[in-house]
Amino acid sequence: QSVSMMVTGQTIANMLGVPAGTLLSEMLSWRLAFAILAAWALMTMVLVIAWVPFVAPIKDAGIKGQFRFLTHAGPWFILMAVFCGNSGIFCWWSYISPWLQKVGGWDSSLVPLLMVLAGFGMVIGGIAGGRLTDLWKPGATAGLSQAIATLGLLLVFFVPGNHVTTALLTFLIGFALFFNSSPQQLLMVQAGEGGGELIAGAAVQIAFNFGNAVGSIVGGAALTATAMNYHYTGLAGAPIALIAVIMLVTYSRRYETHTGATERMREVHV
Structure with missing residues (x-):
């Protein structure tokens, strides 16, 4: 749940920032949207310096040690799932504005409101994913998420x-x-324990963004x-998202044996 609350900040930013930027671009200028974004980034840097507390560095495992976790098969299942899951969704998401207008019959002026609706779904999904992960298994939770995405993409194709x-x-x-944000982040950080935690967390974002582009x-x-x-x-994205489901189900059956959060708890010194 702690990871999901962190991710919620990103989802709320999507819910508010995406429609706000779209609205500014349509009403005033796309350049103004970028100027505001630059100023916002500077403010964020100041707030990070002022508010984020000091955290002791993780164990220095050296360059080879930081990447050692990638010599095991488990992390590659997760990274492939992140890549394929996002690739499948972004087949549709990249073209959501014209899809809403041409398929849904929405006026372009209402698209920003629908982006708020999508952002609200992201917020609810992020919080729900964190809660379910605490009760169940991270890999299984992420697999369920990708299955929901696959179903949604099929409906994009089949539903008028x-x-x-x-x-x-x-x-x-x-x-x-x-x-799936919280369970996938948690899976990779756990996979990188022993010095590769930060590289593992970064690898999730690389797979995420690479999937977006593809x-x-x-x-x-x-x-x-x-x-x-x-x-x-939707039809193009569904088979790719299905690969993510297969990867996560395989990972969960092979590597996850404890379903209770209590069994997975361990003492952490901060």
Whole structure:
């Protein structure tokens, strides 16, 4: 739950920042949105310096020691799941604005409000993922999240678009996108114990962002091949997201044996 609360900050930023930036770009100038973002980043740097307490550095395992965890198969299952899960979702998410307008029939002026709805789904998903991870297994929780995303992407393809269905799918897939944030971060940090914790945490973000980029390319190719039929962004993404489900189910069956949070607890000195 602690990890999920940290991630909630990012999701709330998505919920408020994405529609705010979209609105500013449409009403005033996209350059103004970037100028505000730069000023906001400077303020964030000041707040980090002022508020984040000193934390003792982790064990210095040397360069080789920091990457030693990658010699095991388990972390690669997780990284592949993060990559494939995000690739699948971003096949659709990268083109959500035209999808909402052309498939759902929404006016462009209402798209920012729907981005708030997606952000709200992310917030709820992040908190729910943290709570379920404490009660269940991180790998299984992440697998459930990717299964929800796969279902949502299939519905994007099969369900005829209207205001209600596109709004519900926007919320559902946004929920799934951040439902897996806490368990996947936790899995990688645990995999990197012994000096590779920070590299493991960074590796999740690399897989996340790489998946975003590849998903956009695949979704764009699907649109080009189907004469801009936005239903096919869901069909292109669903099989990729399904690979993430398979990776996480395999990981959970192979490496996770304890389901109770109490059994997984250990004393930590800070």
